[in-house]
Amino acid sequence: MEPKIIAKEDVSTWLASLASKYEIIAPVTEDGVTRFKVIDDPSSINLESPAPANTSLREHFTPETEMLFEYELSGQAAEVTAPEAEVKDRLIFGARACDAAALRYVDAVYSNVEPVDTLYFNRREHTVIVGLFCNNPSWSCFCTEVGDFLTNPVGMDAYFTDIGDKLYAEALTPKGEELLSAPEFKPASEADAQAVQEVRKKALSSLPKPTDHAAASGSYDWDHPIWAKLAEKCLGCGVCAFLCPTCHCFDIQECPKGVRGSRFRCWDTCQFEKFTLMGAGHNPRPSKKERTRQRVFHKFKYSPERYGILGCVGCGRCIAACPVNIDIRQVVDKLETEKP
Amino acid sequence: MEQELRAKARELLESGQVKLVIGYEAGSVPFKCAPLFAETPEEADRLIWNPTCVNNLAVYLPEAVKRGKVAVVLKPCDVGSVVELIKEHQIKRDDVIAIVVGCPGVLGLDSLSEMDLGDIRSIEWRGDGIAVTTGSGEVVIPREKAFAGKCLSCEIGEPALADIKIGESPAREPVTDAYISLEEYEKMSPAERRAFWAKQFERCIRCYACRAVCPACYCSECFVDKAAQLWVSKSTDPTANWFFHMARAMHLAGRCIGCGECERVCPVRIQLSLLGKKVHVDVEDMFDYEPGTDPEALPVLGSFEAKDPDPCPE
Numbered sequence: 001m002e003p004k005i006i007a008k009e010d011v012s013t014w015l016a017s018l019a020s021k022y023e024i025i026a027p028v029t030e031d032g033v034t035r036f037k038v039i040d041d042p043s044s045i046n047l048e049s050p051a052p053a054n055t056s057l058r059e060h061f062t063p064e065t066e067m068l069f070e071y072e073l074s075g076q077a078a079e080v081t082a083p084e085a086e087v088k089d090r091l092i093f094g095a096r097a098c099d100a101a102a103l104r105y106v107d108a109v110y111s112n113v114e115p116v117d118t119l120y121f122n123r124r125e126h127t128v129i130v131g132l133f134c135n136n137p138s139w140s141c142f143c144t145e146v147g148d149f150l151t152n153p154v155g156m157d158a159y160f161t162d163i164g165d166k167l168y169a170e171a172l173t174p175k176g177e178e179l180l181s182a183p184e185f186k187p188a189s190e191a192d193a194q195a196v197q198e199v200r201k202k203a204l205s206s207l208p209k210p211t212d213h214a215a216a217s218g219s220y221d222w223d224h225p226i227w228a229k230l231a232e233k234c235l236g237c238g239v240c241a242f243l244c245p246t247c248h249c250f251d252i253q254e255c256p257k258g259v260r261g262s263r264f265r266c267w268d269t270c271q272f273e274k275f276t277l278m279g280a281g282h283n284p285r286p287s288k289k290e291r292t293r294q295r296v297f298h299k300f301k302y303s304p305e306r307y308g309i310l311g312c313v314g315c316g317r318c319i320a321a322c323p324v325n326i327d328i329r330q331v332v333d334k335l336e337t338e339k340p
Numbered sequence: 341m342e343q344e345l346r347a348k349a350r351e352l353l354e355s356g357q358v359k360l361v362i363g364y365e366a367g368s369v370p371f372k373c374a375p376l377f378a379e380t381p382e383e384a385d386r387l388i389w390n391p392t393c394v395n396n397l398a399v400y401l402p403e404a405v406k407r408g409k410v411a412v413v414l415k416p417c418d419v420g421s422v423v424e425l426i427k428e429h430q431i432k433r434d435d436v437i438a439i440v441v442g443c444p445g446v447l448g449l450d451s452l453s454e455m456d457l458g459d460i461r462s463i464e465w466r467g468d469g470i471a472v473t474t475g476s477g478e479v480v481i482p483r484e485k486a487f488a489g490k491c492l493s494c495e496i497g498e499p500a501l502a503d504i505k506i507g508e509s510p511a512r513e514p515v516t517d518a519y520i521s522l523e524e525y526e527k528m529s530p531a532e533r534r535a536f537w538a539k540q541f542e543r544c545i546r547c548y549a550c551r552a553v554c555p556a557c558y559c560s561e562c563f564v565d566k567a568a569q570l571w572v573s574k575s576t577d578p579t580a581n582w583f584f585h586m587a588r589a590m591h592l593a594g595r596c597i598g599c600g601e602c603e604r605v606c607p608v609r610i611q612l613s614l615l616g617k618k619v620h621v622d623v624e625d626m627f628d629y630e631p632g633t634d635p636e637a638l639p640v641l642g643s644f645e646a647k648d649p650d651p652c653p654e
Contacts, residue, residue, distance in 0.1 A: 031609055032449070032450065032609055033543070033607075033608050033609050035543075035608075054607060054608065055545070055607070055608070059545075064545055064546070064575075064576040065574075065575035065576045065577060138457075139369060139457040139458045206458060229377075232375075232377045232400075233374065233375045233377070235399065235549075235552040235553055236552055237547065237548065237549035237551075237552030237553060237605065238547050238548060238549065238552070239547050239549045239605065239607050242545055242547040242607065243607055251574060253567070253573065253574045253575070255573055255575070264575055266546075266574045266575050266576065267545070267546075272548075274565055319368070321605075321607050323395070323549065323552075323553050323601070323604070323605040324374060324375050324395065325367040325368055325372045325373065325374035326374075327367075327368035327369075329368070330368050
């Protein structure tokens, strides 16, 4: 399909026309925090929302808390009811390239072994993603260092670029083509394509060059002195993991109320002390040294080894949010250049 | 102040008086600092003291003193945390050399919101605000925008303890309605307050960053981590979120010294300082007690005095 354009003033009309078919999820800024939320009023979408949003798309695919089943006991028998499979179709508008690329990674993790995570994939199948190019990357963005998805997006159905009073629209999948067939979309001109090139060039000029961290990680030092140094500063707060779009670990807990109850899963992180605490009391990651190392190794070493994809999309949220300025770019750089 | 601080730190390490100096060093970007754990005089030369030094370093003390005597750089507001740690026997007074730095104020969450962060080269105090050097020149930001809310309403005079003082905090007029206006909050009815906090806690993702950064939250096993005897569900449903925050506020009653780190680190900007402040004034009213001021005092909720308010009047 040829590239199209949509006037910014037509975006809310277009989304409103889709509201009967899709639940619309878009960036909303409230009290200084930008998150992707279900919106009722498409005109409330902030087309200039910061890149990236404060939180990722994770909560829309694996909610912070997700009920797995409910049960009722009677004697030795138990009646178990699974929740209704979610059938609502959703359209995520304004997703950033990093967050969409992260979904591709999580897809690999959750389908890696049987049984496949059907709760997650059910949501994936019912979601259409429209991405938005980052005209103004944040100081902490480094997606170009770890991949080229900013300009060659993955994990989304259409990619829009803000070129002033209109958005340049490219369909990437059949679902995307269907969306761009709406009457609000007109063919793009040469001038539009040129404007896109300029916007892209400007954004890329502030972003780092690619580095093959996956290849370099083969020789990361398990005993590097940096781990002890990070362990001193790190508070173990877990914000890095909770904001990270590729993080996917969860805990499973119960909510018992007498003979009835439910089992749910909720977000968890290897940065918490109890994450690897075993029933008999042994903890293979007893200190922050092991836990900070785990985070970096998982993203940069184990992920490429296991899935062939780097586990970091360079969104920079961990860098911006870390209370003690642990900057993963610096850590990885030291691992690759300071060989004791 | 920076030169004096480095000199003092070098001296403490060279003489073997301390095993470690905990302070601030330059961060990975010019508008952030990072905690520094200096063990040698050379490392002490990396110490900085400027408006980016927002962290309350007292949080590291209980662990750090296990390595030996520790010197720690403290803003006057952070001193209160050390007082409380001593009061609660988490560190001994002799374990610590408190280096208290004169503080005009440090950056708030929105201080640089109008700047192109990628263009910043350095930040320093200037006049009663800050001067930000950028690639394209200098920007002077006045006090009201430059500093965190807690700094604008700071009324700390002499710090409660100090072994070494570097510089003096400038005398200043607290801009009392800039930060937490309890006046507005206290006008709210209980139902309005409930609705206010319900909306705040709705966005909580239970990352526990507030707990991790708090010097008063040093429990080896926090109540939320007890899975065997479940105090609060790990789910993020509104009731569970409410319970976590309210229980934590109660656990901090009479112990929180208002450093504001909880609010600084919260990824979804919950107004945790307001909660802390409200509990603080309630404790003040009910028990005539001020945390963070007297290391010899007994913890307010850990002791009984005949004048304590009686909820069951005759």
